[in-house]
Amino acid sequence: MNDNALNFFEKMAHSEKLSPNSVKLAKNSDFSDIDTAFIRKYTDNNSSVLDLGSGTGLIVNKLFPYVKSIIAVEPFIQFTQYIAKNNKITVINSNIAEFSVDIKFDTILLFALMHYVNEREAMSIYKKYINYLSKNGKMIIKNQFGLHKDVTIDGFSEELQENYFAQYRFIDKEVRLLHDAGFGNVEIVDIYPKECNRWDNTHFYALVAEK
Numbered sequence: 001m002n003d004n005a006l007n008f009f010e011k012m013a014h015s016e017k018l019s020p021n022s023v024k025l026a027k028n029s030d031f032s033d034i035d036t037a038f039i040r041k042y043t044d045n046n047s048s049v050l051d052l053g054s055g056t057g058l059i060v061n062k063l064f065p066y067v068k069s070i071i072a073v074e075p076f077i078q079f080t081q082y083i084a085k086n087n088k089i090t091v092i093n094s095n096i097a098e099f100s101v102d103i104k105f106d107t108i109l110l111f112a113l114m115h116y117v118n119e120r121e122a123m124s125i126y127k128k129y130i131n132y133l134s135k136n137g138k139m140i141i142k143n144q145f146g147l148h149k150d151v152t153i154d155g156f157s158e159e160l161q162e163n164y165f166a167q168y169r170f171i172d173k174e175v176r177l178l179h180d181a182g183f184g185n186v187e188i189v190d191i192y193p194k195e196c197n198r199w200d201n202t203h204f205y206a207l208v209a210e211k
């Protein structure tokens with residue numbers, strides 16, 4: 001499932017129309033100001049941050065002045081060319097399944113990524129990355145989740161004019177996955193104003209998971 005999503009992003013990476021906003025698929029859906037303000041509630045200028053699936057750095061570029069360091073992991077160099085050049089930021093062009101580093105982080109971000117993996121892949125990401133959190137560290141996950149059950153999209157999207165794959169898992173299931181992977185308290189936050197939520201059966205949430 002994630003391979004299908006990566007094929008989609010690889011095509012986008014090679015598009016002539018590529019721009020920093022390309023990774024925001026629907027029009028007017030760049031909520032990275034709200035994302036960054038939210039992340040700042042859980043970080044300070046001593047925080048080391050691991051940002052998984054950074055895309056074009058919409059969040060990284062807004063967050064870096066307020067934290068100690070950010071490692072941004074994103075496979076496509078065409079996307080990461082838009083990430084600010086600053087000594088607080090390290091860009092690693094890698095798949096998060098393959099990325100490894102011998103340090104722990106105060107904050108791990110998974111923004112707009114977990115709906116591009118299936119349940120099995122999600123479990124392996126949570127089990128892997130809980131080990132990259134420092135003692136009081138937090139993982140923050142944000143995407144749309146199913147309100148009543150899993151909502152899976154697999155096929156041609158008229159809006160995007162492209163094959164599109166996404167799985168908006170049932171919110172309760174995602175919390176259970178996090179607990180099963182070893183996380184303790186998981187806070188569910190309704191992160192955006194109501195009008196940002198376009199669909200009846202899915203909703204944007206941020207999950208703040210403690211080790």
Ligand SMILES: C[S@@+](CC[C@H](N)C(=O)[O-])C[C@H]1O[C@@H](n2cnc3c(N)ncnc32)[C@H](O)[C@@H]1O
Nearest residue numbers: 009023053054055058074075095096111112113
């Ligand atoms: C919708 S964009 C989100 C970008 C950024 N996190 C944000 O919120 O603006 C999703 C990104 O996840 C990346 N991605 C998807 N699967 C990945 C994987 N297995 N490893 C690393 N990045 C991945 C894609 O290449 C894409 O850049």
